[in-house]
Amino acid sequence: MHLAYPAVLAVLLFSVGVYGVLARRNAVLVLMSVELMLNAVNLNLVAFDVWLRDTLHAGQALTLFTITVAAAEIGLGLAVVLMVFRNRGTADVDRLRDLAENAEPADGADDALPAGHPGPSRAADQEKGRAAA
Amino acid sequence: MTAPVLGPGLAAGPLAAGSLSSQGHSFLSPTGVEIVFVLVGLAVLGAAVLSVTTRQLVHAALWLVVALGGLAVEFLLLTAEFIAWVQVLIYIGSVVVLVLFGLMLTRAPIGRSPDADSRNRPVALGTAAAAAATLVTLVVDAFRTTWVDLDAGTGSARATGSSLFRHWVLPFEALSVLLLAALVGAIVLSRRDGDRTPPRPPRPRPGRAVSAARRTPAAPVAPTATPAAPGTSANPATNPATPPQER
DSSP: OBTHHHHHHHHHHHHHHHHHHHHBOBHHHHHHHHHHHHHHHHHHHHHHHHHHTOTTOHHHHHHHHHHHHHHHHHHHHHHHHHHHHHHHSOOBTTSOOTTOTTOSSSSOHHHHGGGGSOHHHHHHHHHHHHHHO | OHHHHHHHHHHTTTOOHHHHSOTTOOTTSOOHHHHHHHHHHHHHHHHHHHHHHOSBHHHHHHHHHHHHHHHHHHHHHTTOHHHHHHIIIIIIIIIHHHHHHHHHHTTOOSSBOTTSBOTTHHHHHHHHHHHHHHHHHHHHHHSTTOBOOOOTTTTSHHHHHHHHHHHSHHHHHHHHHHHHHHHHHHHHHHOOOSSSOOOOOOOSSOSHHHHHHHHSSSSOOOTTTGGGHHHHHTOGGGOTTSOGGGO
């Protein structure tokens, strides 16, 4: 098999993951896109391991390690996302602006953002948070 | 540019010269494995694109299942059997289930959600297209003539296990410690007991403005009080007056 096929597939999967990380708004979907990028790396590792015929099987061992680290990462990431959702009532990464540099008012930056948003989304957000209670 | 750099360095490595060059192998006469690989790769790519573009959040997780399962098939085609089954077990078996749990627990809307994509979607599209173009050019230029000899047995459970427990024991054990740390961290992050309140960022006006806004949520509050209103009244768990065991 030509090595170009798995390499190009891995590159395209990685780019799809990049798009998902940048374009998605829900934090759980961002984590899913990160998983896609990690899988692209896994495909590269396996393909290069098969190509190089490493006697230590470094590529496949590293793939196993990557899969394990990805599982741990998504567990921790979901715990963080759930904690943020419990404290804020939303898991949208666009609305978590406490650490934003150019916050419009100095205090309460997370609440100043919905002023720039259309009204229904803010009302739906409050409704969602109230239903969460 | 990279091919002359990569070529002599790799040829001086432990590889035989026959496995480096694709003498007698052309892209125009693909083997059966290559045809299956490309077809499954197209399915994987389509499922991945649907997974990052669909507006139904639960469908995104299900398309992720298709993409990860297709990648397991690709691992099988690359003769990495053990990795393929680990991929099926861990990714499809646990990671996707975790993601679905996360979607449900954050109350993802069933059905279309119009605000699934953020406003910087064109920027993301441009970045992804630029990355794809650059990397595809680089990779095709570097590995255009590289041929991989696939023979069964190089990725079986016996070979992977012997190399893992013979040469990679120390990273394996370190990884188990890392998993334990992740487990403890996830438990610490997600528990909500009352005796130890989690550290909370200091809010500007935690007391009166919040409780006043909670009592009359629909009333137009003064503009100085509104910044504290939606974030805290949206979820009473952040209110110090409400015990965290309520939810």
